[in-house]
Amino acid sequence: MATRPTFIPKFEEAESIIRSRITGRLGEEWRKEPGDFMYDAVATDPPEIKQLEASQDFILQNAFAQYAEGDYLDAKLAEVGLSRKQATPNKRSLTITAETGVIIPKGYTLSQVILDSNGNPLQYTTDPFTSFIATGALTLTVTCTTAGRIGNIPTGSPLMLQPTIPGIQSIVDTGTVIPGTDQESDADVWDRYSFKVNNPDTGGNKYDYTRWAQEVTGVGKVMILPIWNGGGTVKILVADTEGQPASSLLIAEVQEYIDPNSEGLGEGKAPCGAAVTVMAATNKLIDITATVTYDSTADPNIVKGNFQAALVAYLKELIFSESPVAYVKVGALLINTQGVANYTNLLVNTAATDVVIGADEVATLGTVTI
Numbered sequence: 001m002a003t004r005p006t007f008i009p010k011f012e013e014a015e016s017i018i019r020s021r022i023t024g025r026l027g028e029e030w031r032k033e034p035g036d037f038m039y040d041a042v043a044t045d046p047p048e049i050k051q052l053e054a055s056q057d058f059i060l061q062n063a064f065a066q067y068a069e070g071d072y073l074d075a076k077l078a079e080v081g082l083s084r085k086q087a088t089p090n091k092r093s094l095t096i097t098a099e100t101g102v103i104i105p106k107g108y109t110l111s112q113v114i115l116d117s118n119g120n121p122l123q124y125t126t127d128p129f130t131s132f133i134a135t136g137a138l139t140l141t142v143t144c145t146t147a148g149r150i151g152n153i154p155t156g157s158p159l160m161l162q163p164t165i166p167g168i169q170s171i172v173d174t175g176t177v178i179p180g181t182d183q184e185s186d187a188d189v190w191d192r193y194s195f196k197v198n199n200p201d202t203g204g205n206k207y208d209y210t211r212w213a214q215e216v217t218g219v220g221k222v223m224i225l226p227i228w229n230g231g232g233t234v235k236i237l238v239a240d241t242e243g244q245p246a247s248s249l250l251i252a253e254v255q256e257y258i259d260p261n262s263e264g265l266g267e268g269k270a271p272c273g274a275a276v277t278v279m280a281a282t283n284k285l286i287d288i289t290a291t292v293t294y295d296s297t298a299d300p301n302i303v304k305g306n307f308q309a310a311l312v313a314y315l316k317e318l319i320f321s322e323s324p325v326a327y328v329k330v331g332a333l334l335i336n337t338q339g340v341a342n343y344t345n346l347l348v349n350t351a352a353t354d355v356v357i358g359a360d361e362v363a364t365l366g367t368v369t370i
Contacts, residue, residue, distance in 0.1 A: 004190050007067040010060060011053040015046040022046070065193055069186050077189065080196055084189050088217050089144040090151030090180035091249070092124070092173060094159065097137040099167040104130040104140070110159040110171070116146050124151075124159065132167075141177055151180040152242065178218050178250050179242045204271040209236060209258070212269040213278075216254050219246070223281070223320040223359070232264060232273050237281045239362045243316035245280040254278045284357055285366035286315065286325055290334060290346040292370045298339030300370075307337045308368050315363045325355040325363050334370075343370075 022042045023032040030038045062072035074084050096104070106129040112122040124142040132138065142159075144151030155175035161168060192214065199207035206224040213222045213236055220243060225235040238246035238254055246254070255261075259268045259276035266272030288311065294300060310333045318325065327348050334343055349355050357363050 004187055005066055007057075007061045009054075009057040011056040012050060013053060015050055018046040018049050019043075065190070065197075073186055073189065073193075077193055080193065082189075082193060082196060085181070085184040085217050087147035087183045088178075088181045089147045090124075090149075090153075090176060091127075091141055091143045091178040092153075092176045093139055093141055095137050095139050095172045095174055096130070097169040097172075098132045098135070098165075099169065100132055100135050102132040102165060102167040104161075104165060108165075109145075109162045110142060111162045112153060112157060112159055114150070114153060114157075116150060122146060122151065122153070123162075139174070144180060147180060148182045149180050152176060176242075177247045179240055179244070181218060181241050204274055209234060209270070209276075212258050213238060213254055216250070216257050218250050219254060220316075221319045229277070232275055234270070234274055234276045236276060236278045237320070237360055238278060239281050239319050243312065243319060243362065244364055245283045245362055247280070251278050251280055281320075281362040282358065282360050284355075284361040284363045285349075286311075286355060286363050287349055287366040287368075288330060288347070289350075289369045291344045292334070292340055293342040295339050295341050300339075303337055303339040304368060304370055306339075307334055307370070308365065310337065311365050311368070315365060318357065319362055322357070322359065324357060327352060327354050 019042065022045060023039065026032055026038055030036075032038050062068040065073065065076035068076050077083055094110075098104075104126055106126060108126045110124045110126070112124070114122045116122055123145045125145060127141045127143055130138055130140050153173075155173060157173050159171055159173055161171070192211070195207070196211055199205075199211070202208060206226060209224045210222055213219050218240055220239045220241040222239070223237040225237070227233060228235040236254065236258070238251060240246050240250060255276070255278040257268055258278065259265075259270040259274065262275050262277050264270070264273050264275035266274075268276075270276045292300075292303070294303060311330070314329065314333060315325070325348060327346075330348055331343070331346055334340060334346065346352065355363070
């Protein structure tokens, strides 16, 4: 990720400096100490001048994409044909067991115990119309009504039909199909902007394919493999924004956007003659075990949660980097987790060594036992 520079104000001054400059222009016949008439007469000027200077800095800052923020950065994006990705809802899969004749209408509501920003239970709606022609189990997808990562609840979370439907025997959440994403941050959208302006369109080099794939909402990092199956072929390996191998639905969206049906007809972003195959990266689970000595006031559950969060962030950094999962780095993350006094017997995938990640693999967190 490109490092975004920090804007340094050019015009804004401290009020004391502005006041000294104003009073310094008064004749020596005037007293200018605090409480004197002339001091008080100009007292309202420095704050207003400072505000004008701050406004000048604000205009200067947002004139350049590397410093611009919010709507002003969006305007700079538009100049190069980009736009900020908006928040998208989580889509997940459910296995529902029901009796013969049960019907679940399209758009039917299911509730979760997690609350949204307004304090209301998180809700999902069914995507297809579902009819049970015989007693048994059917799989269907549901979409969260609240956009953003808040909908990315753990696999196996309880979901309840609202209102209930007679004849439903069980509802099992089998996990996320497409993760929900928050609105793209200034830092992330600047990264895409910087990538594009530093790698201008060429009509089909590997940087173009990277940018095209990342224009699809839900795509995190990608790897481009040219001539993977002979001349005129391109493979794109995809990981989602959560650092997981992309789901089949997300893969289908990227395929449709870049080269529908992988025919190389130029009906997507890819140029004519380039047959593109989009695939999910292969999942490489990373399991961690260790014996931990805790600080006297530490809560083991909180320590484990913080350690897992640090591991997830570290593994996301490694996606398609060709770097191994470093044993010493995992140890450093563990010992630097608040509440950990010491540890022994640290194993990463049952060994005290680095874990090599294949070119087409994405390292994701498996089980953590401490």
